[in-house]
Amino acid sequence: MDRGAPRVHRGPPVSCVFCDLISGEGRTTWVEQEEEAVAFRPLPSSELAPGHTLVVPREHSAGLLDASPAALAATMSLAQRVGRAMRAALGATGVAVLQASGASAGQSVPHLHLHVVPSWDGDEVQWPAHRSTHVVDGEPWALLAEMFE
Secondary structure (H helix, E strand, C coil): CCCCCCCEECCCCCCCHHHHHHCCCCCCCEEEECCCEEEECCCHHHCCCCCCEEEEECEECCCCCCCCHHHHHHHHHHHHHHHHHHHHHHCCCEEEEECCCCHHHCCCCCCCCEEEEEECCCCCCCCCCCCCCCCCCCCHHHHHHHCCC
């Protein structure tokens, strides 16, 4: 594992708090640093549960829809290992992996990241309870399937 691996950026230069952390600017509590992805503690004011961890690819992309397949694979693989560590070290009985891509989805930092949130029986952290009120012209799943034909 190369803890000093540089970040990779796709596209024009940007100012990104996660890229800054990955480059060694700023401070955080590191959980793991791998060649293609890192895991660290979110800001305490954003923690949903003890051990809540952000998993972030070193390669900058605004979100899920812009990320390379390699960055996605590395990020999800590390998220799985973080979840397993939560089960072993914290006694978590489950984990929620949350990801928002785009401001309308609730994304606050425009760099792909996964929230890995440990849970225990009886916890209040649940899947989002609200449903979209947006109306799509046509049958949504048929429209989606057409994109793959």
